[in-house]
Amino acid sequence: MINKKSVSRGIKIVTPLMLGIIPFGLISGISAANTGLSLGMTMLMSIGIFAGASQLAALQLISINANMLVIIYTALIINLRMMLYSLSIAPYIQKVNIKWKILLAYSMTDQSYAMSSVHFMNNPDEDKKSFFFGASISIWLIWQISTLVGYLMGSIIPPELGLDFGIPLTFIAILLKGVAGWPGVIAIITSGTVAVLAAQFPMNIGLVLAAIIGIISGSLSERILSKKREVSENE
């Protein structure tokens, strides 16, 4: 039922990525400890959500006492991209039963999705279920362990050291890894500016506003820039 060779190929393909996943997990554990979460709560979050950037965002917002709905909204909107992964990986795992679909969906991450989808394009004969499972589950395991280790580290490091600054620093690293083209830069600058100017709005609604305005300005500028290009190509 499960193809061991495919599973181990899946594990192998994500192994080099652990260099990025381990520190990310450590930081999320450290931040959880510094935010004052119990170990049980931290692991509930890590296993129940299993999406690093949204967990860090939630922790940052919990530490500044943000409104609960704003925390949920922010974490969810960060994870909206998972729908695109779901759409893109869906054709490869249509033949598996619903239990496998649930397991594969739950354990899917940016990294396991990206590596698997490229691999499936180049290797149509791969046992996709097993490969995808191997890629996702090894990241899952490493993530949980590094979160746990990070939590234990965080509980002995005094909060005065300001390790919570690791959260925005991690976001900076993730943000600049993925940014492509001017529309992305425009989205970043408008959203960031609105977030600063609207920071004192009640219930952290400024964050919601900033995200929406940033998304709109990014998509609009992509449309305008692509039209301009068409015009100049026609001239």
Added chain:
Amino acid sequence: MNNTQLILTIIFIGIGTFLFRFSFIYLYGRFELPNWIRRAMRYVPPAVLSALIFPAIVIKDEIIWISPQNPRLIAGIVAIIIAWKTKKLLLTIGVGMVLFWLISFI
């Protein structure tokens, strides 16, 4: 935030995130995403992340603090440059953190 609120927050985020992951794996062939939504989705991560980054490095005690004396701002800007040039997670966090300590404690 009390424990009940915290658990509820985690559960809601967890269920929502699972539904995003499961959505098209489950719905495949029955539903298509319109193009404008696909395009907008590409700008969700940069918009949300920068909405979290900017206030965290610019605002201190509810006041906008743009000055070379603001350790988070200076460390943040250097981290942005390093992340942009090298794309390295550890290096970005490491240099940003050390710089932040240096400026705050000197």
